[in-house]
Amino acid sequence: xxKKVIILFGPPGAGKGTQAELLSDKMGLYLFxxxxxxxxxxxxxxxxxxDSLERFIEIDSEKYDILNEKKLWKEGILCxxxxxxxxxxxxxxxxxxxxxxLVIAGSPRTLFExxxxxxxxxxxxxxxxxxxxxxEISPEATIFRNSHRKICELMRHxxxxxxxxxxxxxxxxxxxxxxxxxxxxxxETIKVRLKExxxxxxxxxxxxxxxxxxxxxxxxxxxVADVFEDIMxxxx
Numbered sequence: 401x402x403k404k405v406i407i408l409f410g411p412p413g414a415g416k417g418t419q420a421e422l423l424s425d426k427m428g429l430y431l432f433x434x435x436x437x438x439x440x441x442x443x444x445x446x447x448x449x450x451d452s453l454e455r456f457i458e459i460d461s462e463k464y465d466i467l468n469e470k471k472l473w474k475e476g477i478l479c480x481x482x483x484x485x486x487x488x489x490x491x492x493x494x495x496x497x498x499x500x501x502l503v504i505a506g507s508p509r510t511l512f513e514x515x516x517x518x519x520x521x522x523x524x525x526x527x528x529x530x531x532x533x534x535x536e537i538s539p540e541a542t543i544f545r546n547s548h549r550k551i552c553e554l555m556r557h558x559x560x561x562x563x564x565x566x567x568x569x570x571x572x573x574x575x576x577x578x579x580x581x582x583x584x585x586x587x588e589t590i591k592v593r594l595k596e597x598x599x600x601x602x603x604x605x606x607x608x609x610x611x612x613x614x615x616x617x618x619x620x621x622x623x624v625a626d627v628f629e630d631i632m633x634x635x636x
Contacts, residue, residue: 403525404429404501406635409605410535412593413545414620415627417558419535420505421573422628430500434507436556437487438479442470459486476592478600481512488513489520496524506601514604518611530613531635534605535620535627539594546590550578560624 406423408416417433424431445466448455456463464483472479488507495502502525508514521530537545548561552571559565559578569578605615618630 402501403529405521405525405530406503407507407530407532408503408505408535408631409532409601409615410506410620411537411539411542411597412590413542413549413560414535414537415545415560415624416505416535418560418624419628419631420503421557422624423503423631426632427503428501429503430495432491432495432502432504432507434484434488434505434509437491438469438473438484439556441466441487442473445470457483457486459483476589476596478509478596481510484509485513485516488517492517492520492524501525508604510600511603511607514607518608518613527611527613532605532608532613532615533631533634534615534617536617537620541621542594543587543590546593547587550580553577553579562623 404427406427406429408420408423410416417435420431420433423429445455448467455466457466458464459482462482464480469479469483478484485508492502508517545561548566550559550561550568551557552559552574554571554574554576557571557573559568559571570576571578609615616634618627618634620627622630
């Protein structure tokens with residue numbers, strides 16, 4: 401089977417998760433979302449006591465406190481890059497070992513992560529099989545979309561806010577209730593997340609281009625269907 405990795409970048413609210421869902425369904429790709437990997441890890445640690453050794457992950461002789469990482473995440477600040485890179489690399493190795501092709505939404509999030517995750521992707525999938533798409537939207541669109549968006553209770557599907565979805569109360573994909581992410585999608589938290597993206601994630605694009613991985617840019621302020629059509633025309 402041909403190997404393939406599609407990486408979607410863009411600021412918060414660009415629709416990375418929505419487009420990744422569509423690509424996963426259309427092309428049979430494994431939907432790889434760093435946010436979900438983090439959420440799973442944080443949910444596992446939710447009931448740990450202050451003195452529990454399970455709170456810590458040791459990476460390169462340094463210990464990272466899972467509960468402290470969760471606190472950063474809830475404040476809109478990116479988690480420690482070594483912590484994220486460790487979780488992502490382990491998951492990528494697991495998926496590649498089982499023959500899964502990937503669509504990755506919003507990762508790597510920092511230059512540190514990119515420098516550690518990109519070589520693994522090249523080694524396991526081949527540089528020629530990695531496609532990167534940057535979905536561009538304005539800061540104003542980021543704040544509006546995120547402060548209005550919801551996710552579903554069951555599978556955490558992100559539902560992009562628009563005229564078609566503004567009155568939805570149930571997820572169109574699995575029928576569970578739609579919820580707002582308390583704290584994460586407040587306007588002030590979104591402004592922090594946007595600054596984090598501009599300062600720490602956007603430089604990843606330059607790094608990938610220097611690694612001779614082509615980055616295609618598209619307008620993300622069009623309809624979901626039009627953005628998906630643009631992505632498909634690029635990756636075919």
